[in-house]
Amino acid sequence: MHGRPRKAPKPEDEAASSAKAQKLRALQTQFFTFHHNKIYTKEAVELSAKLLEINPESYTAWNYRKLAVEHYLNLPDCNPDSIKSVLDDELRVVENALRQNFKSYGAWHHRKWVLSKGHSSIDNELRLLDKFQKADSRNFHAWNYRRYVAESMKRSEQDELKYAEDMIYTNFSNYSAWHNRSVLLSALFEKKAGGFLLKEKVLPEEYEFIHQAIFTDPDDQSGWFYHLWLLDQTVTTDSPLLASSWPGHGSDVLLVGDRCYNGSAFSPFSALHSDSGSFPIVLYFNQPVGGVNSSTVTVECGFNKNEDLFWKPLSASNSQTARVWVAHLKVPSSDLHSTVEVSVGHSKGIISTRGFVYSHPSMFSFKVHVQPMERDSSQVSVAENISLREENFKVYGTQSEESIIDSFDQLIIKNGHETTASNWRFEALAKEIECFRELLSLVDCKIGKLTLARLLKAYDAMSYPFANKLVHSEEVLELYSDLMKLDPTHYQFYKDEHSIVLLQKVTSSKESLLQHCFQYKDSASSAICDPICLRLNNLSLSRMGAFEKLLWVQMLDLSHNELQSIEGLEAMQLLSCLSLRNNKLRSLTALEPLRKLKSLRILDISYNQIGDQSIDTTSIGSRNSKMNQKLL
């Protein structure tokens, strides 16, 4: 029951509870005897009922009763009346157990099981639920069971929606009711039931509704949860999309056998050294997907057959779904100039983790130029010793700017078909932004600031393909900086968000990205080519992000940040040189993503905190940040 303080037990209570335990032990012993000997007599079954009334959490007793019911139902003289009476007995026992503890998982589950037998009236269940939900309108067991009953009864979502609404009107601090509302609406969206056909009609009304709760009491969290769900519904497109790829559409890839390439017509963004005679093709989706394989993604080129391609998901959890997929395309070791066409999703099979099919087939093509290895320079390559020292970097010159402009536009894939249909999303977000600016002018409210930051970020992300810049990034960064001060408990969460927005800002325009691109030139090296290093050092980053724009990076300097995790770095398949010097990585587990970086040759992890703590907190840390996200 909510809102009732716990009282310390009095001595007489303790005496009573030990007497109860005594009795319970006796009952239990006897019960186990019956259970093990498969005795299902009337007395034995009644004993289990007695046990369950005292302790509804006794799973074994519930299972015993299930066996007993099966036993009775299989008796030769079984008739509809006796079935009904047996099952009615079960319902009665469950009800008594629930009276004892209406949050007993075992009891609610047993009730479902009895009803699934199909001999009991489901109408009684709603009446029972009304009683329980009146006693505690926020009991999620009851709400769960209610969904089951409503579904069995084929009660319309609209009726249930009305019920949840009534409960919300009684007391809007009710997570369960808001949650049920979101579940019901999702079901209606999916069914495309009349009136719920369009999210664009329903969501603005829902926003209006939740504003009433949020403005009335911004300190109440349940409303914010529902708002977060609405925001998610507004922003997320159902169907997964290809966000970016490497190589980019229309790009030229130069594969060289050694560290040098001549032919200055090629951008350093797409020149690649390859020892293995192959190069990766990376697909970066906007959400985790599964089903990427040689039948859903076809690669046409003159020198290789599609069937050989093996698509591999890149995710930390080794699951068969991921945002990033990679395949290695073998190239002949001779001079070659060839066009490669990659078609994604022309045959169905790519499915998002939410179950939506990739339904916007796309195609990109690029040219491959192979420059075979020159034997005599291979020694230089082996002896090479890259050192990321300050004096080795030069600001990336303007001489190649032309080619970079082209390259920059190739970094992401524009999905025109999606954006045309989403005017309402813009309108909804713009309205929300205005609304929460107003709220913040009234009250200083942490969760209001966080929501505004999320809204602005979502708006920017949505408008980026048109505006080519992130209009609100400064404001978002300020909000997160503010939150770090206001709410130190969740500092790390805000810091992570801040880092990601900062990275998005850095990668949002050619100009800002160029400020972080440096030409590496080691005076000691005999190499005549100067690789590009992306330097994201000294940015106080606690997390990495914006990977979809960074798939091309081969040399990355992340030194002097506050990284505790490098989650997502596995997307950067071309990385050959990485500095993580002076960060806050605490364990080797935190380096897990590096295992997927097959091209990585140079790694600097000096000055971290690996081994500082005897307990590896990496995974716990990342779970915590997920929890924070939920809690906020």
Added chain:
Amino acid sequence: MDDIPPYPPIDPTTFDLIVIGTGLPESIIAAASSTASKSVLHLDPNPFYGSHFSSLPLADLPSFLSSHSTSPSPPRSPSSDDPNEFSLLEFATRPLYSSIDISTFSPNLLDQHSRKFNLDVAGPRVFFCADKSIELLLRTGTNQYMEFKSVDATFVGDNKGNLWSVPDSRAAIFKDKSLGLVEKNKLMRFFKLVQGHLAGEQDIKISEEDLQSPFVDFLNKMGLPPKIKSFILYAIAMADYDQEDTGVCRDLLKTKDGIDQLALYNASIGRFQNASGAFLYPIYGQGELSQAFCRRAAVKGCLYVLRMPVTALLVDKDTGCYKGVRLASGQDIFSQKLILDPTFKVTLPSGSSPPLPLKEKLPFFSLKDDKGKIARGICITKTSLKPDISNFLVVYPPRSLFPEQVTSIRLLQIASNLAVCLPGMFVLYISALCNDDDQGKKLIHAVMNTLLTVPLDSESNAAVQSETAENGSAVQDETSESSSGGPSDSGEEKPTLLWSALYSQELTLGQVDFICSTPMPDGKLNYNDLIDTTFKIFQEIYPGEEFFPETSLENPEGDGDASPET
């Protein structure tokens, strides 16, 4: 009351206390004194309990009002020739009601069922679920004699006939359709501030300086928009006078008092599980309350005699001290103390000089009414003012109906489920403080014209218009009145008036002396102030006694053997 039946003599003839009149203050004092083991005789000239606090059948209300509207008759006979050692001081009645105006638009229906109505003389009145009267009822066990139902909502009215629900709780603010988001936020924050202050949270304490400043200034300081300010001042704190016009405001609320009112309101909501709103109303009408205390007194040994007028005060010839009263039956009854209904006043025989001690006390007898008057109206309709809801309060804040309106007008609609009228009918109680009768009539009429269709046929329009005490001149049958609703301003059908009583009531204060007078019903919505005054009177007459000591609960008696009716 003209033909008084012969009375059996009262025995004993000496009491600690004689209480005349069974209005609420008198009844509470009778009960408290009996509880304190005093011998009490409780008399009432009326055949019913409650006096000015009673609930009366429809036909009896006009006669009760008019019997208290006449000027006192001159002393019937000089009393100096009394044979014994007492001087007699005649009782006279005081005119307490004026401009009584009864209009009947459906005589057939209402006359036949007069007894089905229980009309409060002192309406509109409700109990806050957490107020002093409820505490007193519970503490004394008197609640066993009464049953209550919830008054479901409070609305604020405007001059277009709209009724806006008052967002008086978190859930109500959330649900409200008329407030904007910013207004909701400001109002809820204000409520939280008040709650925090009341809960003694350190960081949200309202400063002493603010507490002593006018409440309206504090609300302004909190940046509350006019609409919300009006809700808080008049529909929650129940202020009577325009708080923003110090020229006319006679009850300028301090922040402290305003917060206390909010606390009372807040504690009232949700106090009882089956009461959805902040208020309660007793089944069978407000008269039940006085009667319940009489029953409580009777259980404790108080002696009750109804239909017993008192003719004169017995005063010691030599000392001038009060000795007792002479009843209409001719019997003399003696007591140490006397409590007097505000109906009565003592007149001195002309020419004779009063006994010295009494003379000194005399100023106390002149119950001055510098508080002005209260205009009251009772209307009966066959449809609710608002569909789907039957028992509710409506507040018209100052200047909401017309510019010269300086006081709040309150309206209480009570339906037949509270056993105050015929099934399917509704009783509307309206009241407003005023300076004089004309002003009062204007206030009551303003509400009636906004909310009701007053039948104005050529044959029956005299009553409401002429503001005289004409009774029954309106003749109209039921069928024609439902069709005579006519087009109203708002386009919606307004309830049609079946019957109305309008009157002004004097606001006399209680007086404390060796003979004490109780106050008339005040202009408040609840009984809090009256209970405070009653408590003071009790303390005055029995300074050493506790007012309903806690132990009185230990002996909760049934009402079997000693009901007040005996």
